[in-house]
Amino acid sequence: MSDTPPVEVEVHLADLLAATHRLPAVTVPLAAALGRVLATDVVAVQPVPRFDNSAMDGYAVRRADVIGASEADPVALDVIGEVAAGSADDPPLFPGQAVRIMTGAALPTAADAVVPVEHTAGYRASRAWAEVGASVEVVVPAVAGAHVRRAGEDLSVGDLVLPAGVVLTPFRLGAAAAAGVGEVEVVRAPRVAVVATGDELVPPGTVPARGQIPESNSVLLAAAVARAGGEVVSVARVGDDPADLLAHLDRLATERSPDLVVCTGGVSVGAHDVVKAALTGRGVTFRGVAMQPGKPQAFGRLDSGALCVGLPGNPVSVAVSFEVFVRPALQAMQGLAPVGAARTEAEVADGWRSPPGRRQFMPIAFGADGRIRRATGGGSGSHLAGGLAQAEGFAIVAAEASEVSPGDRLPVMLVES
Numbered sequence: 001m002s003d004t005p006p007v008e009v010e011v012h013l014a015d016l017l018a019a020t021h022r023l024p025a026v027t028v029p030l031a032a033a034l035g036r037v038l039a040t041d042v043v044a045v046q047p048v049p050r051f052d053n054s055a056m057d058g059y060a061v062r063r064a065d066v067i068g069a070s071e072a073d074p075v076a077l078d079v080i081g082e083v084a085a086g087s088a089d090d091p092p093l094f095p096g097q098a099v100r101i102m103t104g105a106a107l108p109t110a111a112d113a114v115v116p117v118e119h120t121a122g123y124r125a126s127r128a129w130a131e132v133g134a135s136v137e138v139v140v141p142a143v144a145g146a147h148v149r150r151a152g153e154d155l156s157v158g159d160l161v162l163p164a165g166v167v168l169t170p171f172r173l174g175a176a177a178a179a180g181v182g183e184v185e186v187v188r189a190p191r192v193a194v195v196a197t198g199d200e201l202v203p204p205g206t207v208p209a210r211g212q213i214p215e216s217n218s219v220l221l222a223a224a225v226a227r228a229g230g231e232v233v234s235v236a237r238v239g240d241d242p243a244d245l246l247a248h249l250d251r252l253a254t255e256r257s258p259d260l261v262v263c264t265g266g267v268s269v270g271a272h273d274v275v276k277a278a279l280t281g282r283g284v285t286f287r288g289v290a291m292q293p294g295k296p297q298a299f300g301r302l303d304s305g306a307l308c309v310g311l312p313g314n315p316v317s318v319a320v321s322f323e324v325f326v327r328p329a330l331q332a333m334q335g336l337a338p339v340g341a342a343r344t345e346a347e348v349a350d351g352w353r354s355p356p357g358r359r360q361f362m363p364i365a366f367g368a369d370g371r372i373r374r375a376t377g378g379g380s381g382s383h384l385a386g387g388l389a390q391a392e393g394f395a396i397v398a399a400e401a402s403e404v405s406p407g408d409r410l411p412v413m414l415v416e417s
């Protein structure tokens, strides 16, 4: 790896994406569709609203009866029935008659307006509803269609509710349900296995012995993968023996059939770099990428057909590599444009140094003034895992730059909180 010059970020990303395929579509109930990418258009199978119905609690009337109603000259109507929301009743309504009606109830066929209960004398006087069999005094005239929600005024049968390719959000799922749709065709979620490598790693929360550290990369990656639409099918920690890693990958292939295996650690030039030792010559390419952090990278297809991405072990390198390479790959697998995280541009509040020849991704936080400053203890060190908690994004410094100065404007890749 160190013998050949590093490739540009774009080259590595393009090669990775070229090895990435969109996954097939599956049909799922709405309740299982949150965050999935829609594979086919959703059209309304029912109009929205489904039928003419009341927007108010009140009385369904024939509008002609109440044109002249006023406080001084109330119109008395015989209350001949009631329809509540969910009732299939369609009471016939003759001139001089009214039907008690509740919000969402189907408007009787013979009615053409709704008088809110607040527009009746009894309610004004004592908050009282006129009972069925009694009469109600209307004190405000109704206009045609008053407080009637018309069938299909939002969507007609066959109208497009959601186009293929959108991510299913809570609002979109609600709209599909309202239009009578119960299941949707979505791109299958990428099945992702996370493998953290290194003899020094112990589960988070346990007390490490000398030389050991808490394993944090798989925690970050599993969470990030899930947020990015992946289904995490396995999270494991493997030591520095290549035979153990190969055995683990074989087991994963037969038991979990991942589409993507994300490994961390062991891709550099160390004497115990396990991912490199195990997967060199097995369809996985190891190379340097002109970025900091995240220089050593690996990718390829395993014998099982799963795409394998090997990220460097340093925690900040993992975070950056996820955003720069893994998120776009997950997007491509789901049929989304592989654009990575959302971006913005911001002014730098404090300056820092950047390694010439490598594009720098500096963890940053926004100040109250909208300007950015370094998030990780002032530095760009790829081991500063604690400072990642403060990172709201990564400022991107061009490879040619050796220094960033206060007042510079930099592109910023935004991190999901």
Ligand SMILES: Nc1nc2c(c(=O)[nH]1)N[C@H]1C(S)=C(S)[C@@H](COP(=O)(O)OP(=O)(O)OC[C@H]3O[C@@H](n4cnc5c(N)ncnc54)[C@H](O)[C@@H]3O)O[C@H]1N2
Pocket: 002, 196, 197, 198, 200, 201, 213, 214, 215, 216, 217, 218, 264, 265, 266, 267, 268, 269, 270, 273, 293, 294, 295, 296, 311, 312, 313, 314, 315, 317, 382, 383
């Ligand atoms: N002689 C050279 N040494 C190094 C080079 C180089 O070019 N020549 N590159 C450095 C850079 S840059 C990086 S990045 C690292 C990448 O090395 P590896 O991918 O082989 O990663 P490891 O050596 O396994 O680990 C690096 C570092 O990260 C810690 N780590 C690993 N896994 C985890 C985990 N799951 N959770 C928390 N922390 C983890 C590990 O303990 C190491 O401190 O190589 C440099 N060296």
Ligand code: MOO
Pocket: 291, 292, 293, 294, 295, 296, 312, 314, 317, 382, 383
């Ligand atoms: O490239 Mo390494 O990722 O600097 O830490």
